Structures are given as C-alpha cells and as structure tokens.
Amino acid sequence: MLKRFRLEEPESANEACELLGRFGESAKVYAGGTELLLAMKEGLVDYERLVNIKKLGLNQIKRDNGTIHIGALCTHRQLETAPDLQRSLPALVKLERNVANVRVRQVGTLGGNLCFAEPHADPGTLLIALGAKIIAEKGAAKREIAAESFFVDAYETRLAADELLTEIQVPVPPAHCGVEYLKFGYLERPSVGVAIALTARDGKKSVGDIRIAVGCAGPAPKRVAEAEALLKGKSTEEAIRSLPRAGEVAGRAAQAISDLHGSQEYKEHIVGVLLKRAFQSALSQC
Amino acid sequence: MQFQKDVEIRAPREKVWNFIWDVDRFISCLPGCKDAKTIEAGKRYSATMVEKVGPFKVEFPTTIEVLETEKLTRIKAQAAGTDNKISSRLKVELEVNLKGEGESTSLSFVAGVDIVGKLAALGHGIIKRKADQALDEFVQAVKQRLEGDS
Numbered sequence: 001m002l003k004r005f006r007l008e009e010p011e012s013a014n015e016a017c018e019l020l021g022r023f024g025e026s027a028k029v030y031a032g033g034t035e036l037l038l039a040m041k042e043g044l045v046d047y048e049r050l051v052n053i054k055k056l057g058l059n060q061i062k063r064d065n066g067t068i069h070i071g072a073l074c075t076h077r078q079l080e081t082a083p084d085l086q087r088s089l090p091a092l093v094k095l096e097r098n099v100a101n102v103r104v105r106q107v108g109t110l111g112g113n114l115c116f117a118e119p120h121a122d123p124g125t126l127l128i129a130l131g132a133k134i135i136a137e138k139g140a141a142k143r144e145i146a147a148e149s150f151f152v153d154a155y156e157t158r159l160a161a162d163e164l165l166t167e168i169q170v171p172v173p174p175a176h177c178g179v180e181y182l183k184f185g186y187l188e189r190p191s192v193g194v195a196i197a198l199t200a201r202d203g204k205k206s207v208g209d210i211r212i213a214v215g216c217a218g219p220a221p222k223r224v225a226e227a228e229a230l231l232k233g234k235s236t237e238e239a240i241r242s243l244p245r246a247g248e249v250a251g252r253a254a255q256a257i258s259d260l261h262g263s264q265e266y267k268e269h270i271v272g273v274l275l276k277r278a279f280q281s282a283l284s285q286c
Numbered sequence: 287m288q289f290q291k292d293v294e295i296r297a298p299r300e301k302v303w304n305f306i307w308d309v310d311r312f313i314s315c316l317p318g319c320k321d322a323k324t325i326e327a328g329k330r331y332s333a334t335m336v337e338k339v340g341p342f343k344v345e346f347p348t349t350i351e352v353l354e355t356e357k358l359t360r361i362k363a364q365a366a367g368t369d370n371k372i373s374s375r376l377k378v379e380l381e382v383n384l385k386g387e388g389e390s391t392s393l394s395f396v397a398g399v400d401i402v403g404k405l406a407a408l409g410h411g412i413i414k415r416k417a418d419q420a421l422d423e424f425v426q427a428v429k430q431r432l433e434g435d436s
C-alpha cells in the first residue's frame with residue numbers, strides 16, 4: 001500500500017534542486033518511478049514529497065562533436081528504438097532491449113536507473129566502458145562526473161541529495177572500435193555483466209585502447225584498469241592468450257557477492273567467460 | 287549469516303574485560319548503535335541499531351540479553367529487535383572470547399546474524415557485506431579505544 005505523499009511539480013531543474021535542498025531527506029526525485037514506487041509500496045522507503053521531474057523535458061537524444069547527449073529522462077524503450085543510437089551505439093541499444101521487461105522499459109528512465117544504483121542494473125557497466133560522463137546540476141552549477149566514479153556502493157552514487165542528474169554524455173566510439181556488453185542471469189535479473197570497448201590496430205593485428213567494466217556481480221559496477229593493462233597495446237594473439245588472466249583479474253575486481261544466483265567463485269568464473277566472449281565480439285566489430 | 291572477527295589488542299585481559307562491561311562505551315564502537323541503556327546490570331541491556339544502505343534506513347530498537355559469562359574469558363549474548371516501519375526483524379547471537387597473557391589480549395567475536403522481513407528484499411549479499419563492514423569498523427574501534435587509553 002502506497003502511503004500518502006505530496007507531489008511537487010517543478011518547472012525547471014533549478015526549481016527541482018531547490019525543492020530537494022529545502023526538504024532534504026523527506027523528498028525524493030520521481031522520474032520513471034519503476035523502482036522508487038515499488039520500494040515505497042513495500043514500505044522500504046518513506047518520502048513525504050516526490051519531486052516529479054517528468055515535465056522538465058530532459059528526454060532528448062542529441063549528437064554533436066562526437067558526443068551523444070542523452071537526456072536523463074530518456075526511457076529505456078526510447079533508447080532501444082532510437083534510430084541514431086542504432087547506428088552510433090548499437091551495444092547500448094542491445095543492452096536497453098534486454099533491460100527487465102517492456103513495461104519497465106516503457107517508463108523506466110536511464111537517469112533513474114543510474115541514480116537508484118541497484119547493483120543488478122546493466123547500463124552503468126556499459127557506460128563505464130564507453131567512457132561516459134554523468135552531468136549533474138544544482139542551481140546554476142553544473143558538473144561532470146565520470147561514469148566510472150559515479151557509483152560508490154550498492155544504491156549509493158556521488159550525486160548530492162540536492163543535485164539533479166540531467167544528462168548522460170557518451171563519446172561516439174571511434175573508427176575501428178568494437179563495443180560489447182554481455183550478461184548472465186536468471187530471467188530479468190542479471191547476476192554478472194561485462195562490458196568491453198576496444199579499438200583494433202593494423203588490421204586487427206593488435207589491440208589499441210581498451211576499456212573493461214564489470215557489474216551486477218558486486219555492489220557497484222566498476223572499471224578494471226588492471227585487466228585492461230594486460231591487453232592494451234598487445235598483439236591480438238598475445239591479448240587472446242592473456243584473456244584467462246584478464247578474466248581472473250576482472251573476476252576478483254567485481255567484488256562478487258554470493259547469493260541465490262551463484263557463489264562468489266561461480267560469478268568470478270562467469271566474469272572470465274563473458275570477458276573472453278565480449279573481447280572476441282568487440283574485436284570482430286572493429 | 288555467520289561472522290567471525292579477531293583482533294589483537296595491546297592491553298591486559300582485565301582491561302579489555304572491564305571495557306566490554308562499560309556498555310555505553312563498548313556499544314558506541316559499533317557503527318549506527320546508539321542509546322545504550324542498562325536494564326539489569328550484567329544481564330539485560332537495550333540499544334538502538336541504525337543502519338543505512340543508500341536510501342534504505344533501518345532502525346532496530348534492540349534488547350540484549352547476556353546468556354553466559356566466564357570471567358575474563360567468555361561472554362555469550364543474544365540480541366533481538368524489530369523495525370516495525372519496514373516489518374523486519376533482527377536477531378543476533380554473539381560470543382565474545384578473550385585469550386592472552388600480560389599486556390596482550392586476543393579478542394574474538396563470533397556472531398550469527400539473522401534478518402527477516404522486507405529488508406531482505408535488498409538482497410542477502412548486500413546486507414551481509416554491510417554487516418561485515420560494520421563489524422570490521424567495530425573491532426577496529428574497540429582496539430583503538432583500548433589501546434588509546436593510557
């Protein structure tokens with residue numbers, strides 16, 4: 001049963017931040033509401049006020065100077081069906097197509113997904129591998145937070161209580177770049193997710209830049225620089241030989257948590273398997 | 287959920303023992319534990335455990351009952367509390383063991399923690415990790431307090 005609350009309807013991001021600052025912990029941003037309202041119905045959280053930001057128009061997808069600007073209120077469904085993204089970020093489109101179910105994707109927003117920071121969410125992991133930036137606003141102040149440092153812990157982000165996530169900026173992958181996100185899980189709940197973005201050089205004879213991120217297995221998605229270092233700049237053959245080692249490193253870095261969906265060791269192993277497959281798939285796209 | 291935390295403290299066993307029974311100071315070492323009260327000295331105490339995971343907050347008014355004691359060696363206790371707001375229950379079975387001679391004491395905490403109710407929706411793994419972190423902070427705070435005292 002949902003308790004009574006007051007719905008605030010700000011007309012600007014500035015006004016929304018002002019409301020969040022004024023009411024502190026008794027208020028929460030309301031975007032898609034797919035996770036927030038469930039938690040409220042369950043009585044796990046209790047807010048006197050919800051600050052509805054749906055009317056702020058933060059649902060545009062634009063591209064300029066090699067960057068894709070995704071409004072925080074873009075729904076998963078919108079991202080899944082955006083023709084521009086299909087061309088420039090097919091890996092994100094594929095990910096979005098597999099988020100939860102169509103009812104959730106129809107109303108759930110990318111910004112809401114990132115802010116809620118539920119450990120078993122997919123987008124954060126891929127956005128880290130893509131080198132995305134999270135734009136946070138508070139009044140006239142605006143700051144960029146690298147996706148890789150946005151997530152602090154389970155359900156915790158770097159966003160201040162009176163800041164509003166307004167946009168996600170994703171650099172368009174360069175030529176000869178392959179991007180893949182693979183996940184493993186039971187029904188709609190991923191228990192391991194691995195993302196790789198890599199560039200190939202010399203006609204795929206060597207690996208240029210590479211970014212690897214792991215998520216879902218542990219409390220928060222994270223970049224694994226140590227695994228990247230094992231593959232970056234290496235000949236493709238050498239990199240392929242190093243994949244088991246990179247998988248082990250990434251598995252440990254995932255801080256996998258044992259639960260009903262698998263033990264820590266099992267999830268670490270799956271990280272290695274997915275990393276190998278994601279590498280091969282990303283390389284094949286270059 | 288089972289936890290075990292061991293810590294070496296540069297302090298004589300008697301000092302560590304007395305610190306444990308200085309319930310206000312001892313309990314304040316546990317992150318999120320407040321309002322410790324003695325109901326019956328050496329037998330029953332109460333405290334409130336507050337924990338936060340992102341936006342989720344729990345507050346367990348808890349009763350702690352001392353079940354067995356062996357002076358300078360062992361304490362067995364159990365704690366139970368209910369957060370009515372989110373319909374969740376906490377039950378802790380705790381065994382504290384002290385060993386050592388002279389100026390050094392090995393202090394060991396063995397805890398069995400059960401949490402049932404809606405809080406479990408956050409996921410057993412997340413709760414276990416949070417509890418493990420809290421216990422790590424707890425033993426380090428106990429060590430610091432005891433070694434910091436002259």
